[in-house]
Amino acid sequence: MIVTISDNNKNKTIEIKEKKLISTILSESGFSFSMPCGGKHICGKCKVFAKGNLSEPSLKEQSLLQHESKSDIRFACMTYVLGDTEIKLINKETEILTDGYFSQYDLNPSGINYGFAVDIGTTTVAVYGYDLKEGILMCKDSFLNPQSIYGTDVISRIQSSIDGNSKELQNVISDKIQKSILRLCDEYQININLVDNIVITGNTTMLYLLLNKNVRPLASAPFLIDDFLGRDVTASQCGFTHLNNANIYLPRTMSSFIGSDITCSVLAARDLIDDSKSTLLVDIGTNGEMTLFHNNQMLCCSTAAGPAFEGVGITMGVMAESGAINKVYLENNNIMYTTIKDKKPIGICGSGLVDSLAVFLSLGYIDESGYINIDKGEYITEYNGKHAISISDSGNSITQADVRAAQLAKAAICAGIYSLLNEVSLKPSDVDRLIIAGGFGSYIDVKNAAIIRMIPEELATKSIVVGNAAGAGASMILLSEKCRIENEETAKKAEIVDLSTSPYFMEKFVDCIMF
Template sequence: MKGISRKIYLELDEPTEEDNRSGQMRIIEGLRAEGIEARMSLASLKELYPLCETEGWKVTVSLAWEGSGWMVTRLEAGDTSAKHYGLATDLGSTTVVTRLVDCCTGQVLAESGHYNRQIAYGTDILTRIFYCKDSPEALEKMRSAAVDTILENLKEIEETVGIRPEECIQMTVSGNTTMVHFLLGLDAFCVFAAPYAVWADQPGFLKGIEIGIPVNGYVFCYPGKSNYLGGDITSGLAAVKIYKEEELCIFFDIGTNGELVIGNREFLLCGAGAAGPALEGGVVRTGMRAVKGAVDRVRIENGEIHSHVLGEGKAEGICGSGIVDLLAELFKNGWIDLRGKLEPEKSPLIERQGGSLAVEYAPGLFFFQEDIDEFLRTKAAAYTMVEYMLMESGVSLDEILKVYVSGAFGKHVSKESAVTIGMYPDIDRTRLISPGNTSLDGAVEVLLDKSILDEIDEILDKMVYIQFGAVEDFLQMMTAALALPHTDLEKFPSVTEMLARRRQMDMEEGD
């Protein structure tokens, strides 16, 4: 592995009257003999005595890349080069996940994730931005909440495998532009307000101790491209590597916000816009995140709804993947029409609750007409992002080799259900790829491979950014996508064929 940290074991000559070079120069020249030019930090200089004398000048040197060169961050007695660890963190607005990585083998030794403690100051990013606006005290609370969440992950990792964060040389962090601003204690109102000139989009390598992260080297924050296209997307691209493909590909990070990239090794056309909190169970009366008690899968058989619950216990609500399944099943079985309107005559499970039509998807839990309407707006926004970017780039869907749908939602949602309701494009399902947490995967990539830093510069240079909110006909295109699966059924041939088969089966059963 040739990552952004190194551990080198040195056996150096002891000083003599004839060779009275300083301890500092012995370390530097010893590294130079290994092909490494480096400087020494003050902390490592203080470790020279008495360590080098007591250990007979047989020491292991920890090296951290700091953006322009190697820095010696630590000296250890004997050969500890096999104990070489690093950390990678996905700093999400909802969940913060950290991996401990063996930088000798690339193996992930442990992973820990917790809800972002910033949620206490707002479940959505905009609320947090306004909470901190012009308030240094509130901003410090937000910064501390982000750091404390990471520290909570590190504590759990230490308890699991016995490796302290101080034993790790570097940490990489990927997060959207707002999250990185909060982590660094920067006011993030610039992300939201015109002219959208953020304070920092390429913070690079920062001393861990300055941020409050107890690694002995640096924290590398993935750079972003714009206010709504942050380091989590750059990191995701580094993970899936569409910028190296000859064929055209799409990368879609879908969540509360949707970020989309279409391109190959020649260009990367990027866009970002609000996808909607409904994808994470938000704004739905009984919606919840994908945790224990959430309905994550739904099917309708013989007029009955069968719901799978995470943790196999009592259903407490429904998450994004469950919602997509539910809508697809309601549509396939004719319980909702093309407009997504519930048809009460089709099932006794559809009834009025508090003046609104709703369907009971689990005992005592209802999905309301208003919930359906909100989710249709969400799915329409997601589909229209893809449709507009294809139109803007002048390519057809048939020319796309792969469509990566990243994030927790993309990993767990049924491809078939997502196509049925018109959220995903109707293509061969093998071309729809769910790579999981690409933001975290990309953070691990750069931890283990320093050459990714050059590729990040390549990615940023290729990116051309479009803000969907500024597109004149975006809302008009989105309105056409509100229908199930779409106003233009020719865009969804497999869904049209499936509906025709079901109608034929219903007619035969009626005979």
């Protein structure tokens, strides 16, 4: 059976001997493809164009297909290829934040010629190439984490690894990083043999998966890990088949759920942290990771916010890609919106969801319990026989279930902040500065985040956004031996606050579900 796959600038023809899921074929052929629910037939986001000898749509697929206007759309995790087939990936230009705030550092790299810093995010990956002699950024690249075919969030990837996919999870990420570095070297005329240092940061799960380490300790209580990294590894340990001349360093993590992406963010934002003041650093993502600096203490915690703000589990949710509704606002009491790259609206991304909820609240379309007021008027609509609120004339709407999913996610973040402050008897008003790191956090309207109680309102006016600070921190470690030592010391001094057994967190979580 001949299968032709096309994706923007890449075409491939392969032969398969037996029937296979489209998702399996894509994964085996090295195509980056997002499968938010890991192929569990839940998210409905794994659409492709496919025509040829294919399995008949299942009932589940039929119900999803009825909302599709274009023919030839199929769901990759539900459709089997039975004979010759053409598959075309639906091109998505995802906005990936690579810029981040740097604190001061002295240039004294341990490498001599060229080096790369890599930030492996659960959703996206950023790669930065440096001239180490001059300390100059020469090139950068970013892409979706190809492990998302095994699930969007950390928990589903851990489970997938335990279920026997650990080698595949390592292969897809190491292959993609290596290809990115090789491509950049080729394009920027960097001799690959002179790449002598690479720093790779990420949350603890991402680093364990990269090394194909046993992730079971990350899966169940008491979540104790025996390897906090903060050490050199070989190229082959990371699954790289090239890059053998490079010394590869993985910065130290703080715990199973607070990884070196956070220690790197702290390093990058160090100049914004005043020891005599109380500063909160928050990275809002699928996990809300937060660090509080107070009286020379450094307290850290992590809350499972879930992927709602990455578009998963939201009826018309999408990632921050071209056409995503990214801003919603009021003009003369009319709901207005913008989309990424001004493209035709294709769905609602995280920042658009935060804005929408704030706007709906202010207009009374939802009340403080999250209940949709179906008698409110003009923007009340229906989706799949259920009431929803439309975002103006965008053709996109938010259902009651979406509001509930967003409430749980934002409550986890807000309750995490309150819990951390409570550890040292602080109130939100006592915090001098809120530093927001990470892609999603950098795009949200902080005022609206406070309106929906994702963050306490007292913090909204004290916030500063530092972008991809994890990537910046990894770059600082690459460029400065001193920063590497500083980063290790910072990670060791962190005090971890376990929220999973905290009655205060549970109480606050229930309270923060309300708007």
